[in-house]
Amino acid sequence: MVVSNSRNHRMDADVPLLVPEINPEHLKLVPAQQRQRGWKGQIVTNPNCSTVVLTMGLGPLKQFGITRVVATTLQAISGAGYPGVPSMDITANVIPFIGGEEEKMQQETQKILGEFRGDHIEPLHAKVSAHCNRVPVVDGHTVTVSVEFSAKPGEKDLRHAFDSFTAVPQQRRLPSAPSRPVIYTEEKDRPQPRRDAERERGMAAFIGRLRPCPALDYKFVVLGHNTVRGAAGAAVLNAELMHSEGLLD
Amino acid sequence: MVVSNSRNHRMDADVPLLVPEINPEHLKLVPAQQRQRGWKGQIVTNPNCSTVVLTMGLGPLKQFGITRVVATTLQAISGAGYPGVPSMDITANVIPFIGGEEEKMQQETQKILGEFRGDHIEPLHAKVSAHCNRVPVVDGHTVTVSVEFSAKPGEKDLRHAFDSFTAVPQQRRLPSAPSRPVIYTEEKDRPQPRRDAERERGMAAFIGRLRPCPALDYKFVVLGHNTVRGAAGAAVLNAELMHSEGLLD
Amino acid sequence: MVVSNSRNHRMDADVPLLVPEINPEHLKLVPAQQRQRGWKGQIVTNPNCSTVVLTMGLGPLKQFGITRVVATTLQAISGAGYPGVPSMDITANVIPFIGGEEEKMQQETQKILGEFRGDHIEPLHAKVSAHCNRVPVVDGHTVTVSVEFSAKPGEKDLRHAFDSFTAVPQQRRLPSAPSRPVIYTEEKDRPQPRRDAERERGMAAFIGRLRPCPALDYKFVVLGHNTVRGAAGAAVLNAELMHSEGLLD
Amino acid sequence: MVVSNSRNHRMDADVPLLVPEINPEHLKLVPAQQRQRGWKGQIVTNPNCSTVVLTMGLGPLKQFGITRVVATTLQAISGAGYPGVPSMDITANVIPFIGGEEEKMQQETQKILGEFRGDHIEPLHAKVSAHCNRVPVVDGHTVTVSVEFSAKPGEKDLRHAFDSFTAVPQQRRLPSAPSRPVIYTEEKDRPQPRRDAERERGMAAFIGRLRPCPALDYKFVVLGHNTVRGAAGAAVLNAELMHSEGLLD
Numbered sequence: 001m002v003v004s005n006s007r008n009h010r011m012d013a014d015v016p017l018l019v020p021e022i023n024p025e026h027l028k029l030v031p032a033q034q035r036q037r038g039w040k041g042q043i044v045t046n047p048n049c050s051t052v053v054l055t056m057g058l059g060p061l062k063q064f065g066i067t068r069v070v071a072t073t074l075q076a077i078s079g080a081g082y083p084g085v086p087s088m089d090i091t092a093n094v095i096p097f098i099g100g101e102e103e104k105m106q107q108e109t110q111k112i113l114g115e116f117r118g119d120h121i122e123p124l125h126a127k128v129s130a131h132c133n134r135v136p137v138v139d140g141h142t143v144t145v146s147v148e149f150s151a152k153p154g155e156k157d158l159r160h161a162f163d164s165f166t167a168v169p170q171q172r173r174l175p176s177a178p179s180r181p182v183i184y185t186e187e188k189d190r191p192q193p194r195r196d197a198e199r200e201r202g203m204a205a206f207i208g209r210l211r212p213c214p215a216l217d218y219k220f221v222v223l224g225h226n227t228v229r230g231a232a233g234a235a236v237l238n239a240e241l242m243h244s245e246g247l248l249d
Numbered sequence: 250m251v252v253s254n255s256r257n258h259r260m261d262a263d264v265p266l267l268v269p270e271i272n273p274e275h276l277k278l279v280p281a282q283q284r285q286r287g288w289k290g291q292i293v294t295n296p297n298c299s300t301v302v303l304t305m306g307l308g309p310l311k312q313f314g315i316t317r318v319v320a321t322t323l324q325a326i327s328g329a330g331y332p333g334v335p336s337m338d339i340t341a342n343v344i345p346f347i348g349g350e351e352e353k354m355q356q357e358t359q360k361i362l363g364e365f366r367g368d369h370i371e372p373l374h375a376k377v378s379a380h381c382n383r384v385p386v387v388d389g390h391t392v393t394v395s396v397e398f399s400a401k402p403g404e405k406d407l408r409h410a411f412d413s414f415t416a417v418p419q420q421r422r423l424p425s426a427p428s429r430p431v432i433y434t435e436e437k438d439r440p441q442p443r444r445d446a447e448r449e450r451g452m453a454a455f456i457g458r459l460r461p462c463p464a465l466d467y468k469f470v471v472l473g474h475n476t477v478r479g480a481a482g483a484a485v486l487n488a489e490l491m492h493s494e495g496l497l498d
Numbered sequence: 499m500v501v502s503n504s505r506n507h508r509m510d511a512d513v514p515l516l517v518p519e520i521n522p523e524h525l526k527l528v529p530a531q532q533r534q535r536g537w538k539g540q541i542v543t544n545p546n547c548s549t550v551v552l553t554m555g556l557g558p559l560k561q562f563g564i565t566r567v568v569a570t571t572l573q574a575i576s577g578a579g580y581p582g583v584p585s586m587d588i589t590a591n592v593i594p595f596i597g598g599e600e601e602k603m604q605q606e607t608q609k610i611l612g613e614f615r616g617d618h619i620e621p622l623h624a625k626v627s628a629h630c631n632r633v634p635v636v637d638g639h640t641v642t643v644s645v646e647f648s649a650k651p652g653e654k655d656l657r658h659a660f661d662s663f664t665a666v667p668q669q670r671r672l673p674s675a676p677s678r679p680v681i682y683t684e685e686k687d688r689p690q691p692r693r694d695a696e697r698e699r700g701m702a703a704f705i706g707r708l709r710p711c712p713a714l715d716y717k718f719v720v721l722g723h724n725t726v727r728g729a730a731g732a733a734v735l736n737a738e739l740m741h742s743e744g745l746l747d
Numbered sequence: 748m749v750v751s752n753s754r755n756h757r758m759d760a761d762v763p764l765l766v767p768e769i770n771p772e773h774l775k776l777v778p779a780q781q782r783q784r785g786w787k788g789q790i791v792t793n794p795n796c797s798t799v800v801l802t803m804g805l806g807p808l809k810q811f812g813i814t815r816v817v818a819t820t821l822q823a824i825s826g827a828g829y830p831g832v833p834s835m836d837i838t839a840n841v842i843p844f845i846g847g848e849e850e851k852m853q854q855e856t857q858k859i860l861g862e863f864r865g866d867h868i869e870p871l872h873a874k875v876s877a878h879c880n881r882v883p884v885v886d887g888h889t890v891t892v893s894v895e896f897s898a899k900p901g902e903k904d905l906r907h908a909f910d911s912f913t914a915v916p917q918q919r920r921l922p923s924a925p926s927r928p929v930i931y932t933e934e935k936d937r938p939q940p941r942r943d944a945e946r947e948r949g950m951a952a953f954i955g956r957l958r959p960c961p962a963l964d965y966k967f968v969v970l971g972h973n974t975v976r977g978a979a980g981a982a983v984l985n986a987e988l989m990h991s992e993g994l995l996d
Binding site: 326327331332333334335336337338339340341385386387 | 575576580581582583584585586587588589590634635636
């Protein structure tokens with residue numbers, strides 16, 4: 001039994017890449033995985049930290065038919081571990097590159113937002129592009145998102161989707177689940193990593209600045225705590241979801 | 250005679266919004282401006298600092314028929330003047346909002362990349378979307394850009410366009426003109442504001458990371474010095490161009 | 499009845515300048531204050547934020563006869579309030595000056611460590627010198643301290659004084675009192691503002707690096723949370739102490 | 748022939764530890780060094796970066812009989828080389844410890860300000876204490892200094908000593924020598940690393956805030972560029988001085 005935070009196996013066809021609020025039904029892959037691999041155990045992975053933040057912002061909007069996404073990240077230094085980013089590189093600076101990160105965000109997002117098809121996940125048929133940047137912030141990845149929908153929803157539809165979003169971890173009151181997984185911040189200049197990332201014990205995603213996008217349909221900002229919701233807390237919540245499904249018995 | 254760095258009049262139909270390397274022919278508006286306004290004098294403006302950076306990155310690519318742009322900025326604190334941004338707001342933080350900035354970037358970019366039509370500028374018929382963020386950097390605005398073209402150029406075409414780009418200020422050897430207005434940085438993690446913004450006396454734009462964009466056609470990073478190329482130096486270069494046209498006689 | 503955090507009245511002869519763990523007996527000034535001023539009410543003040551930190555480091559050592567102190571502060575931006583320090587001044591920088599701060603630290607420290615003499619406080623007869631600097635830290639003032647003693651204690655005596663220090667707020671279990679007001683950090687590179695200031699709900703002072711000083715007798719580092727222990731929390735703890743003394747009835 | 752920037756040999760009795768403006772006469776050690784070691788070559792060292800800054804501040808005052816010094820540094824991250832300090836350690840933080848730095852500053856300062864005695868340097872008989880801190884600054888070490896003198900000079904005497912200070916490298920117009928090695932900044936909140944360290948091509952020391960010290964006699968702030976004046980530029984200036992003495996022939 002493995003609940004993995006590493007990048008290996010995330011994109012295996014029969015391995016769930018899980019964000020418990022967004023794609024809990026992907027756990028149904030496990031029986032096929034065990035059958036195909038001849039395993040009694042199982043492996044479930046959680047995504048790259050920036051993917052978690054992006055998919056928590058996009059998940060509530062999946063119902064409107066996401067067809068295209070352009071996302072730019074402003075990622076905290078803690079995402080690189082320790083010793084991680086040398087201070088000579090990032091103090092009062094931006095590094096517009098994080099090795100392998102854009103590819104991971106693009107592929108993992110398509111898989112997480114994809115559909116369970118018996119023995120594999122059919123990736124979301126959306127074009128997803130990521131620009132990844134490191135900024136001098138301690139904790140909290142900020143992502144600007146432009147998104148295009150096939151259903152052409154109104155702005156109020158999107159806002160309602162964010163405000164009313166709840167999911168399996170909330171319904172089952174999983175111990176590490178935030179009471180509301182997605183929180184819309186009304187202030188015009190929020191969310192901000194230093195002021196918002198640690199709220200809700202670091203387990204919620206914070207959305208703000210939803211507005212029309214002249215190039216695609218809408219744009220907004222989403223922020224999440226990269227080492228809590230994006231890593232350690234994600235793995236714990238995955239395990240809690242699996243336990244509630246009886247998969248850990 | 251006014252060479253203005255303020256936001257007023259930038260979008261007036263008969264007022265050139267000038268980036269000397271990108272749209273020097275917009276100075277031809279001046280006679281119509283003088284006629285229409287009954288002025289002996291004239292007014293020429295330079296754009297918002299983040300617009301200068303974006304248009305210097307897009308200008309060399311205009312030939313390929315720009316149809317759509319999604320740009321996200323990571324803007325330095327010096328762009329807000331003094332005292333400007335309180336340190337309590339920006340230390341180890343990101344502010345995902347700069348008042349009025351996105352609208353300015355979107356409109357001004359269309360005008361600068363537009364066509365002179367006798368007595369007005371026909372804006373570029375491209376959809377332009379900006380996400381503007383403040384980051385804890387002293388000088389230098391970094392912009393990530395996804396762009397779509399009607400001509401569907403190859404990546405080498407774009408790279409050649411950047412590398413070979415030169416313009417009127419270079420041809421006339423204007424005193425403040427950088428020898429090369431657009432410089433492509435080969436390193437995979439450049440350009441960076443603290444390391445690149447001050448090169449070429451702050452008057453060039455630095456491009457990097459040109460690559461295909463899964464959502465539009467291509468994506469890249471462009472960086473420029475916001476208080477030099479984006480403000481004081483821009484106004485000086487405008488005046489030098491006007492002088493070389495005989496407009497200041 | 500006034501419990502004041504402002505600088506006014508702090509140095510009045512008949513007004514307690516209170517750090518509850520360090521000089522609770524200074525509250526005995528109140529009756530004389532009321533008599534002299536003909537007041538029914540009373541005024542009690544809490545010190546400047548950097549003084550609180552310094553005196554919590556020196557208080558446990560007062561028993562050894564402090565005769566000379568050289569202190570250098572590295573103060574957080576939150577100490578200047580909001581909007582406070584412009585980011586253009588402090589990003590990747592040090593400002594080696596804070597208006598009026600050195601004089602306040604020097605005088606207030608002498609008063610707080612002084613003796614109650616019926617109707618006034620006899621200041622500590624120690625030479626106290628402060629160098630005050632602003633650094634790009636959000637919360638937490640760090641102070642390096644060199645100190646000279648008349649009693650010539652051993653290093654173990656000082657360490658024991660820190661480790662065993664407890665005071666009236668702890669004995670009375672005042673609600674805002676930290677369980678240990680002074681905490682010695684064993685790691686060679688601690689205390690640090692980002693890692694330690696918020697521990698103990700921001701109400702303790704953290705000491706580290708006690709060692710001989712070639713110029714005076716000993717040196718060490720002391721850190722405290724400037725807006726909690728140094729301001730809001732200090733005022734609350736003062737009120738709790740006064741209430742426990744029956745002064746608020 | 749070695750002009751070394753490493754820590755080895757700095758404290759050898761017969762090896763000059765050179766700051767060309769402060770102790771050029773220590774080069775007279777070389778003949779004795781060659782004789783004692785049976786060498787044709789020679790070794791001359793330059794000090795630790797923080798020692799260079801401190802001794803350039805103290806050198807002009809040596810004439811008044813320095814008897815005691817308490818110095819606290821706020822050192823830039825570039826002093827630790829690359830990758831050097833992890834950004835997780837220093838972003839919005841202070842590290843109140845730099846391994847071995849305090850001992851080096853204390854011993855090296857005594858040697859540099861000491862007297863040549865034929866075959867060795869008699870260290871300055873002053874008590875020197877250093878507190879070393881790392882701060883989130885890119886380049887430039889700031890040092891707060893309290894100092895005691897046997898001659899009890901007036902404040903004007905000290906100020907005149909700073910203002911009139913010039914030395915052998917200036918008199919011989921050595922190529923890397925700053926026109927004035929020590930520059931007093933009049934503004935009440937200077938010198939500052941981001942604004943002053945790079946002035947004079949990084950080769951001068953900047954002094955400010957000279958004032959009486961309640962604990963010793965006077966206090967002031969001194970700043971220097973740690974990787975230029977404190978390392979590479981120091982080694983070059985040493986070689987230029989040696990060349991001007993005929994030692995490199």
